[in-house]
Amino acid sequence: MKYSEISHFSHPQHKLKFEHSEFPFKCDGCKEVGIGSSYKCTVCDFDLHLHCAIPAPTIFHSFYTKCSFQFFSRPPGEKPRFCNACERDVTGFVYHCRDCGFDLHPCCAKLPVVLDDGEIRLYLYRKVSSSCHKCGRRGRSWTYRSPCKKYNLHVACVKDMLVENWQGFMGGKSARKFDTRIPSLKNTVLAQNKRKSKAKKGWEMAGLALQFVVSAVLGDPTTLIAGVIGSMISKA
Ligand SMILES: [Zn+2]
Ligand SMILES: [Zn+2]
Ligand SMILES: [Zn+2]
Ligand SMILES: [Zn+2]
Ligand SMILES: [Zn+2]
Incomplete structure (x- = not known):
């Protein structure tokens, strides 16, 4: 679902507006690169992927049928974590399975099958x-x-x-x-x-x-x- 304007816990001081950009941006949620649709605060140059702006508290993925992935705004624990889909570091928003320790960037979790x-x-x-x-x-x-x-x-x-x-x-x-x-x-x-x-x-x-x-x-x-x-x- 798309809203033209949202409030987000990660940027409470301003509303974020739906934007479409041909320029790549760095998502301030998951810290990964994005392009196209985003929610943006133009005052602060703060951007979020759609998947990061409107995360689900829990998701399931067909590749990991036994897992239930919870949304975290920071990687849980002290250990460096990496994404099981793309193998890059997880430094921001993440879906994490407590039982197996699997991690997925929000955009990776939503990659179309x-x-x-x-x-x-x-x-x-x-x-x-x-x-x-x-x-x-x-x-x-x-x-x-x-x-x-x-x-x-x-x-x-x-x-x-x-x-x-x-x-x-x-x-x-x-x-x-x-x-x-x-x-x-x-x-x-x-x-x-x-x-x-x-x-x-x-x-x-x-x-x-x-x-x-x-x-x-x-x-x-x-x-x-x-x-x-x-x-x-x-x-x-
Ligand atoms: Zn993101
Ligand atoms: Zn702002
Ligand atoms: Zn699991
Ligand atoms: Zn390759
Ligand atoms: Zn990833």
């Missing part, structure tokens, strides 16, 4: 045995895979790519200071494919697959991001 635009369909798996299009490794994090099983992309690899490309931005806070917009992912994909000549022809498909995964990973698979990232891929 199927990404489908009518032409390309990708399914989310907890683990796949084939190698990832980006890193070439098996296993590792959750993976999006095409029905033909040829294209496999780790959620972790997509996040790594974004973080590498957006390092300058991730260090700072304000998206306004970040003027290169969406970075080029094409080069990353191409570089990878040059090394593996077999996969050369696949890059176009991989590029398309990538844009879906990117927008999903950023917390908003439903927006025009696919278009934005699509144009950046073709212009690069």
Whole structure:
């Protein structure tokens, strides 16, 4: 459900307004990057993913049928925690299962099980045995895979790519200071494919697959991001 304005416990001093941005932002809830829809305080440059702005107290996930994940505004306990979906550190909002100690970033917990635009369909798996299009490794994090099983992309690899490309931005806070917009992912994909000549022809498909995964990973698979990232891929 979308509200045009909300009050949030993490930012009680101002209301947060629903916004749509083509610029990446750093979510002040989960501390991960986001794009597209957000709840924002423009006075303080404070942003939250939709999933972080309106969390559920408890969620269940089809990959962990015995788990019940509770929402925490800070990672529980003293130990450093990492997300079971993307393998990145958990430093802010998190869904945590007390029984198993599993953790999921709010956006990772809400990753769509199927990404489908009518032409390309990708399914989310907890683990796949084939190698990832980006890193070439098996296993590792959750993976999006095409029905033909040829294209496999780790959620972790997509996040790594974004973080590498957006390092300058991730260090700072304000998206306004970040003027290169969406970075080029094409080069990353191409570089990878040059090394593996077999996969050369696949890059176009991989590029398309990538844009879906990117927008999903950023917390908003439903927006025009696919278009934005699509144009950046073709212009690069
Ligand atoms: Zn967030
Ligand atoms: Zn504020
Ligand atoms: Zn559990
Ligand atoms: Zn995660
Ligand atoms: Zn990978």
